Amino acid sequence: MFLHPHTQNVITVSLRESLGISADGSEKAFGTEAITNMIRRVPNRLRYDVREPTNNVNHVFVAVDPSGGGASAFSIASLIQEANGSLQILGVDAMHTKDVRQTHQLLVNHLATIRRMHVLGHCKLVLIFESNLAF
Numbered sequence: 001m002f003l004h005p006h007t008q009n010v011i012t013v014s015l016r017e018s019l020g021i022s023a024d025g026s027e028k029a030f031g032t033e034a035i036t037n038m039i040r041r042v043p044n045r046l047r048y049d050v051r052e053p054t055n056n057v058n059h060v061f062v063a064v065d066p067s068g069g070g071a072s073a074f075s076i077a078s079l080i081q082e083a084n085g086s087l088q089i090l091g092v093d094a095m096h097t098k099d100v101r102q103t104h105q106l107l108v109n110h111l112a113t114i115r116r117m118h119v120l121g122h123c124k125l126v127l128i129f130e131s132n133l134a135f
Contacts, residue, residue: 044086046082046117047119048119048122054083055083057123059125059126060080060090060123061078062078062110062114062125062126062128063077063078063128064128064130066130067096074096076092076093076094076107077092078114093106093109
């Protein structure tokens with residue numbers, strides 16, 4: 001069967017966004033060993049130094065991914081890039097709900113937690129929303 005490229009793209013996006021099915025391939029982005037090593041790694045201690053601002057973290061990246069109505073959860077992940085270039089995951093949150101007010105509250109709480117961290121209170125929050133998110 002031949003499908004017009006636009007039609008195939010619509011089907012692919014629909015499967016991925018509505019059902020959580022990866023229609024682009026079955027390859028993992030990272031191997032199991034790499035994930036295990038990342039989780040076991042002891043993170044560097046964050047610091048805030050008024051006299052050496054180039055050593056400070058200045059941005060927190062917060063990615064938000066909706067559940068798409070499938071089995072996956074509404075998810076939030078936040079990370080920083082240290083002055084030496086290393087990435088550090090700050091936190092992740094996930095929630096299974098169909099109530100958009102609960103997802104909004106989860107995001108507000110996640111951001112408030114970051115703001116309460118002394119070494120990150122001054123940072124700009126860079127919000128990364130998936131395109132079909134209701135924000």
